[in-house]
Amino acid sequence: QQQVKQSPQSLIVQKGGISIINCAYENTAFDYFPWYQQFPGKGPALLIAIRPDVSEKKEGRFTISFNKSAKQFSLHIMDSQPGDSATYFCAAMFSGGGADGLTFGKGTHLIIQP
Amino acid sequence: KAGVTQTPRYLIKTRGQQVTLSCSPISGHRSVSWYQQTPGQGLQFLFEYFSETQRNKGNFPGRFSGRQFSNSRSEMNVSTLELGDSALYLCASGLESWAGELFFGEGSRLTVL
Numbered sequence: 001q002q003q004v005k006q007s008p009q010s011l012i013v014q015k016g017g018i019s020i021i022n023c024a025y026e027n028t029a030f031d032y033f034p035w036y037q038q039f040p041g042k043g044p045a046l047l048i049a050i051r052p053d054v055s056e057k058k059e060g061r062f063t064i065s066f067n068k069s070a071k072q073f074s075l076h077i078m079d080s081q082p083g084d085s086a087t088y089f090c091a092a093m094f095s096g097g098g099a100d101g102l103t104f105g106k107g108t109h110l111i112i113q114p
Numbered sequence: 115k116a117g118v119t120q121t122p123r124y125l126i127k128t129r130g131q132q133v134t135l136s137c138s139p140i141s142g143h144r145s146v147s148w149y150q151q152t153p154g155q156g157l158q159f160l161f162e163y164f165s166e167t168q169r170n171k172g173n174f175p176g177r178f179s180g181r182q183f184s185n186s187r188s189e190m191n192v193s194t195l196e197l198g199d200s201a202l203y204l205c206a207s208g209l210e211s212w213a214g215e216l217f218f219g220e221g222s223r224l225t226v227l
Contacts, residue, residue: 034217043204043218044157045117057180089157100172101159102216 003027004092006105014113019077021108023090026071030092034102035064035075038087046090048075078110116141118207118219126225132193135222139186139207146188147216148180151202160203163188164210192224201227 005024009012013019025033036044050057050064050073056066063076077084090105117140127133139146148160159172163182180190186207192199202223206216 034215041220043206043220046215046217049215091157101149101162101170103156103159104157106156 003100003103004090004105006090006108008108009106010109010111012111012113015080015082017080017112019080019110019112020074020083021090021110022072022074023092023105024070024072024090025103027092027094027103028071029094032095032101033064033066033073033090033092035062035068036089036091036104037105038089044089048082077110080110080112082112085110085112118205118217120203120205120222122222123220124223124225126227128197128227129197131195132191133159133195133224134189134191134200135203135205136223137188137190137205137207137219139188139205140217142184143207143209143217145208145210145216146182146186147206147208148188148190149204149206149218150174151204151221152166152200160190195226197226200224 003026007022028062034046034049037047038044048059048062061078066073077081088108091102093102121136145164147162149157151157161171161180162169166182177193182188202221204218204221206218208216
């Protein structure tokens with residue numbers, strides 16, 4: 001059972017454009033939603049995270065939008081740069097203690113064309 | 115501050131063998147989690163240790179085991195290796211159990227022949 005669905009699988013964006021990646025979750029107990037960025041040969045790196053008490057969080061060019069009623073959250077990368085080309089994973093978990101750790105989406109392979 | 119260190123980075127084993135992977139968390143972090151990453155299944159939670167105790171275990175067979183030492187370093191072991199165990203095994207450390215922020219190492223790439 002896939003508890004976090006991520007789309008699209010791959011995305012090509014022109015330099016300077018906005019990259020948007022979407023995720024939907026099923027478990028309403030989830031209360032922590034991070035995004036990870038992974039470059040080839042490296043481990044995932046925490047990019048930005050949000051909790052359901054806010055609808056949006058911005059850090060530099062990266063913004064998470066969160067819709068609790070729709071059980072959806074998305075990552076927006078503004079002014080996308082070639083260096084942003086990587087695989088992005090959304091994740092979710094219940095921070096009060098759960099059996100599944102972080103539940104990850106399948107990932108989005110993002111390519112920023114110069 | 116040093117990041118999460120995993121050793122070995124790459125290893126090749128044959129079916130039926132066993133393997134032990136090591137993880138040194140960020141200094142001061144007491145939570146260590148292990149994840150398996152494969153192209154087909156993505157990132158999947160294996161287990162989490164906090165203060166030398168296994169707190170939770172994902173849906174993996176008993177061939178997968180782990181432990182944590184008093185200095186928070188952790189090891190995971192896979193016995194009777196199968197071809198399907200070929201994967202990138204990632205260790206993540208956190209300051210407290212279930213606090214949310216997890217920091218991953220670069221992983222141990224296991225190939226089973």
